[in-house]
Amino acid sequence: MFQITRTPQVYDVVVVGSGAGGGTAVKVLTDLGLNVALLEAGPMLNPQKDFKEHLLPYQVDHRGAGAHAELYFGRQQWGFFNAPNGFWDLPGEPYTVAQGDQFRWFRSRIVGGRTNHYGRISLRFSDYDFQPEDGLSDPWPVTYEEMSPWYDKAEGFIGVTGTKEGMRTAPDGNFLPPVAPRVHEILIQKASAKLGIPCIPSRMAMLTKPLNGRAACHYCSQCGRGCRTASAFSSSQAMIFPAMKTGRLNLITGAMARELVTDGSGKVTAVSYVDKATRSEKQVRCKAVVVAASACESARLLLNSKSTQHPNGIGNSSDVVGKYLTDTTGHSSSGFVPALANLPRHNSDGIGGMHVYMPWWLHDDKKKNFPRGYHIELGGGFGMPELGSFSGECARQEGYGKALKDKIRENYGAYVHFSGRGEMIPNKDSWCEIDPQRVDAWGIPVLRFHFKWTDAEINQVRHMQETFSSIIEGMGGTVLSGRTNRSDAGISTGGSIIHEAGTVRMGADPKTSVLNKYCQSHEVKNLFVCDAAPFVSQPDKNVTLSIVAFAWRASEYLAEEMRKGNV
Amino acid sequence: MSNSADYSRRDLLRRLGASVTVAAAGENWLSAQEAQHVHEAVAQDRAAQKGKYTPKALNSHEFSTLQRLTDLIIPADEHSQGALAAGAADFIDFMCAASDDMKEIYTGGLAWIDDYVQRHNGKTFLAADPQQQNALLDLIAYRKHESPELGAGIHFFTWVRRMTADAYYTSPIGMKDLGYMGNQAVAEFKVPQEAVDYALKRSGLA
Numbered sequence: 001m002f003q004i005t006r007t008p009q010v011y012d013v014v015v016v017g018s019g020a021g022g023g024t025a026v027k028v029l030t031d032l033g034l035n036v037a038l039l040e041a042g043p044m045l046n047p048q049k050d051f052k053e054h055l056l057p058y059q060v061d062h063r064g065a066g067a068h069a070e071l072y073f074g075r076q077q078w079g080f081f082n083a084p085n086g087f088w089d090l091p092g093e094p095y096t097v098a099q100g101d102q103f104r105w106f107r108s109r110i111v112g113g114r115t116n117h118y119g120r121i122s123l124r125f126s127d128y129d130f131q132p133e134d135g136l137s138d139p140w141p142v143t144y145e146e147m148s149p150w151y152d153k154a155e156g157f158i159g160v161t162g163t164k165e166g167m168r169t170a171p172d173g174n175f176l177p178p179v180a181p182r183v184h185e186i187l188i189q190k191a192s193a194k195l196g197i198p199c200i201p202s203r204m205a206m207l208t209k210p211l212n213g214r215a216a217c218h219y220c221s222q223c224g225r226g227c228r229t230a231s232a233f234s235s236s237q238a239m240i241f242p243a244m245k246t247g248r249l250n251l252i253t254g255a256m257a258r259e260l261v262t263d264g265s266g267k268v269t270a271v272s273y274v275d276k277a278t279r280s281e282k283q284v285r286c287k288a289v290v291v292a293a294s295a296c297e298s299a300r301l302l303l304n305s306k307s308t309q310h311p312n313g314i315g316n317s318s319d320v321v322g323k324y325l326t327d328t329t330g331h332s333s334s335g336f337v338p339a340l341a342n343l344p345r346h347n348s349d350g351i352g353g354m355h356v357y358m359p360w361w362l363h364d365d366k367k368k369n370f371p372r373g374y375h376i377e378l379g380g381g382f383g384m385p386e387l388g389s390f391s392g393e394c395a396r397q398e399g400y401g402k403a404l405k406d407k408i409r410e411n412y413g414a415y416v417h418f419s420g421r422g423e424m425i426p427n428k429d430s431w432c433e434i435d436p437q438r439v440d441a442w443g444i445p446v447l448r449f450h451f452k453w454t455d456a457e458i459n460q461v462r463h464m465q466e467t468f469s470s471i472i473e474g475m476g477g478t479v480l481s482g483r484t485n486r487s488d489a490g491i492s493t494g495g496s497i498i499h500e501a502g503t504v505r506m507g508a509d510p511k512t513s514v515l516n517k518y519c520q521s522h523e524v525k526n527l528f529v530c531d532a533a534p535f536v537s538q539p540d541k542n543v544t545l546s547i548v549a550f551a552w553r554a555s556e557y558l559a560e561e562m563r564k565g566n567v
Numbered sequence: 568m569s570n571s572a573d574y575s576r577r578d579l580l581r582r583l584g585a586s587v588t589v590a591a592a593g594e595n596w597l598s599a600q601e602a603q604h605v606h607e608a609v610a611q612d613r614a615a616q617k618g619k620y621t622p623k624a625l626n627s628h629e630f631s632t633l634q635r636l637t638d639l640i641i642p643a644d645e646h647s648q649g650a651l652a653a654g655a656a657d658f659i660d661f662m663c664a665a666s667d668d669m670k671e672i673y674t675g676g677l678a679w680i681d682d683y684v685q686r687h688n689g690k691t692f693l694a695a696d697p698q699q700q701n702a703l704l705d706l707i708a709y710r711k712h713e714s715p716e717l718g719a720g721i722h723f724f725t726w727v728r729r730m731t732a733d734a735y736y737t738s739p740i741g742m743k744d745l746g747y748m749g750n751q752a753v754a755e756f757k758v759p760q761e762a763v764d765y766a767l768k769r770s771g772l773a
Contacts, residue, residue: 054750057737061661064737069666072730179756183766186758190772218752339770344762345746347753384749385736391729400640400708400728405744408732409646412745476770 006270006283011037011250012562014271014286016257016301019113020544021292021530021551023235024154028555029290030248034562037284038240039255039273041293042085042109045116045236051226052081057386064387071387081386083117083226085110092441096448101429103449104495105296111253112236113294114498115544116226119353120205120233121377122160123541124151124171128363136371136425136456137537141508141517144171150549158233158548159211161351162203169373170200170359176208179219179355182348184340184380184416189356191474197376197467199358205233205545206351214238222384223352232352252284258444259305260289260527266309267526274442288526288558288567291504292551295533296325296432299503300447302514302529303434315521320514321504323431325451326538328499329374329422330492331461333482335472340380340414348381348413360540370459374422374540376467382413392480416472418482420464423540425456426502430494451494461489499543504533519554526567528554620654624663624670629677632693633659633727636680639704640731647744655734662730676723683720 012034015022022038029036057063060080070076077087086108097103108114127144148171155174162175178201181189185199192199206223210216214237215229223232230237243249254276261270261283270283291298299322303313313321360373383389390408392415397407424430435448469479484490507513510522519534521527530551532543561567622630634656643649650656663670680703684692688699695703706712707720708728735741767773 054752056742056750058739062665063658063733065662065665067665069662069669072662073666073668180758182758183762186763187766187770187772190767190770194772218754219756220750220752222750337770339766339772344759344765345748346759346762347748347751348758349749349751350756382745382747382749385742385745385747387733387737390732390736394728394732395725398709400704402642402644404728405641405644405646405649408736409745475772 004272004281004283007037007285009035010285010287011035012286013037013288013290013558014039014284015290015292016271017041017113017291017293017297017531018111018235018240018251019108019292019294019531020115020235020547021532022290023112023115023239024548024551025290025292025528025530025555026243026249027157027239028552029559030243030246032556032559033248034559035248035250036243037250037252037286039257039271039284040109040111040251040253041256041276042111042253044251044253045085045111047226047228047230047237050084051228053222053225053228054220055081056384079224081222081225083224085112085116085226086114093446094438094440095446096435096438098448098450101449101451102493103451104493105447105449105500106495106498107294107297110236111240111251112234115234116236117224118544119377119542120223120544121353121357121542122155122158122203122205122545123359123375124148124173125539125541125546126169126171128168129537129539129541132537134371138507138512140536141506141513146517147546147549147553150553151545153552154545154548157212158205158238158545159207159209159214160203160205160545161201161208163201165198165200165359167198167200167359169361169363170203173203175203176211178202179208179350181355182350182381183343184337184413185354185356185378187337187339187475188378188416188471191471192358194474195467195470196361197358197471198361199356202354202357204351204353207231208351212238213242217351219350221349221352255282256442256444257293257301258442260291260301260314262305262307262309262314262524264309266307266524268314268524274444276442279442288528288562290528290530290551290555290558291533292530294531295500295503295535296447296449298529298531298533299432300434300445302504304445310524315514315523315527317523318511318514320512322433324426324502324505324536325430325432325449325500326424326426326502327451327492327494328497328538328540328542329424329453329457329461330419330497331464331482331490332417332419333465333468333472334415334417334480335468335475335477336411336480337414337416337472337475337477339476340416341410343413345382354378368463370456370463371425372423372456372460372540374420374460374464376464377419377421379417379419380413380415396480415480416475416477418468418471420461420468421497421499421540421542422457422460422464424538425454426537427452427454432503449495453488453491453494458487458489458491461491465489499532499538501532501535501538501543504529505536506534507536518557519550520557520561525561528558530554620657620660622660625660625673625677628691628693629674630656630660632677632680632691633673635693635700636727637731637734639700640728641735641741648740650731650735653735653738653740655731655738658734659727659730672723672726676719676726679719679723
């Protein structure tokens with residue numbers, strides 16, 4: 001007989017999702033003395049066992065190709081050595097894309113979510129991101145001045161490298177010392193300076209000093225594999241594990257949230273979830289809920305939570321849930337720089353990723369043919385030799401024998417890479433909804449995506465190409481990839497930069513937004529959303545730091561409202 | 568599947584054999600963690616056999632031919648040992664055992680090479696003179712020689728060259744050849760001034 005198991009305990013708050021937003025909520029709420037249950041759809045993380053940090057390719061027989069040589073046939077979803085945390089295709093968890101559209105959806109299913117592997121680029125949104133001056137997207141219900149103290153808290157806790165630069169497009173923060181630029185980065189800085197492009201120390205969530213009980217970085221550059229010493233920020237290691245020690249957190253793994261359960265007044269009283277291991281339905285009761293399942297997954301949970309009070313999905317009388325979906329624009333180029341050939345050997349690892357980057361520099365240029373802007377990420381150096389590291393070299397040099405061997409040695413470390421990460425303007429053709437015909441393996445209706453870039457994004461990507469070519473040529477190098485005459489300028493597929501945002505947006509007006517400025521539902525006072533879903537726009541600054549800042553603020557607000565009896 | 572800590576190394580090695588068979592049937596039943604566990608066990612087992620590799624997918628003629636190809640692609644020189652000593656053919660055979668698609672590429676490609684040399688020189692590639700072996704590689708190592716006659720050989724050589732480079736440069740010998748010095752735990756990240764000066768001087772950006 002079908003039976004729902006319901007917890008006897010009523011938690012103060014149930015948090016759905018354990019990534020940057022959920023982790024922050026758990027940390028802040030348990031610190032404030034609340035009893036919290038955390039639902040994570042994936043398994044527990046054990047960093048000592050799960051992270052493949054420091055493992056060299058030859059220490060694994062397939063060297064990273066996968067047990068069935070998947071890498072060689074394009075069947076590998078996720079690098080073998082990367083932190084084990086998510087996939088583009090999850091067994092039993094399909095999604096659909098409207099005909100004619102393209103969208104890819106990366107889902108993470110493990111404690112800590114994408115923070116176990118993410119690039120850790122930590123950029124504050126600037127004043128004009130919150131209050132756009134061009135009128136092309138709606139203003140946020142908060143200003144930079146209101147958010148600045150919360151960024152201070154977020155940076156002070158997770159630890160972010162950087163330097164004070166006084167640039168409007170890249171507001172200064174509460175920084176740890178930066179890391180010295182690598183050789184290719186020094187060349188890039190010089191070449192950029194000649195072009196009038198600022199290239200400043202990167203802002204990354206890696207500890208250049210010990211912080212909050214976490215050890216300083218040991219500079220192995222393998223942050224993407226997960227960091228056993230937690231010197232690179234992850235919500236699992238820096239927030240959730242410590243919260244478990246307070247005795248106020250009940251972590252429930254393998255729990256796929258199905259629906260927010262409401263009472264006659266429309267308030268949330270429990271979260272219904274599927275225990276994946278037993279495929280049984282359970283409910284965890286609560287006084288309030290923080291949904292932080294990742295932008296689109298949070299929208300899905302709201303849309304699937306229908307009741308008499310909420311026929312359209314909980315908190316969705318505005319019909320805005322699922323709308324305003326954005327991803328970051330992306331385009332990459334690589335180049336060969338002869339000045340770096342036969343470079344004297346040294347350890348160029350450093351922190352995982354770039355030590356310098358280019359913030360957007362043309363904010364005041366009114367002549368360009370696209371709105372908003374992008375920042376530039378970059379790479380190069382003596383990377384760990386991996387499968388595929390020299391495939392490009394082999395294809396360019398061709399031949400065989402000593403000549404090929406000499407060329408590979410000579411050119412090792414002489415390549416540079418640039419990636420543009422830019423702002424997409426929300427548009428009416430980019431959104432998600434419940435697919436009326438499909439359910440996942442647990443019977444939960446799945447999302448259907450609609451996604452289109454516009455000329456605003458495509459012209460921006462064309463500008464990236466020109467910029468990357470100018471920098472590479474300015475270093476005396478040759479452009480090897482990234483130049484294209486395609487009509488879409490080779491823009492990334494929607495979703496593929498893994499910065500989805502905006503499907504449960506905040507705003508001052510309940511008719512055109514779902515949440516207020518505290519990420520609290522306009523309609524359901526004990527419902528909060530704390531990932532990138534509340535974001536009104538997609539500035540060219542990676543969303544994670546802002547997710548932490550907004551979740552921190554929302555969690556403190558929620559605790560205070562509960563104390564006052566308002567929730 | 569139960570906890571991977573539960574089974575012994577012997578069990579794992581037996582299961583590896585089974586996984587190859589099952590993989591041939593197109594079924595993927597080893598989880599990533601289990602597979603890693605299996606591979607670590609294989610590495611330990613090989614270390615115990617003092618590095619001697621027994622081909623798992625290719626027959627001995629195919630394997631010897633492949634070894635010769637890898638030796639020609641990345642030879643030993645005054646700088647370092649080559650792909651033969653680094654066991655590049657071992658890795659490729661291991662990948663052939665892991666994937667039927669890969670095995671097809673190699674058994675087919677190696678047969679194409681023997682067939683070509685048989686037609687032109689009346690013997691197998693292995694039995695051919697070094698000049699005859701080089702003459703074939705001088706053709707199939709370049710895309711500009713693309714033709715109906717050579718296309719399959721060029722396509723195959725692209726695979727062997729790429730995977731030989733993969734195997735060689737991810738081996739201790741190849742990493743040393745490159746001068747790779749990373750994967751260390753250090754207290755501070757420093758860039759040698761000598762390297763900065765070298766690049767700045769050559770770039771004209773100083």
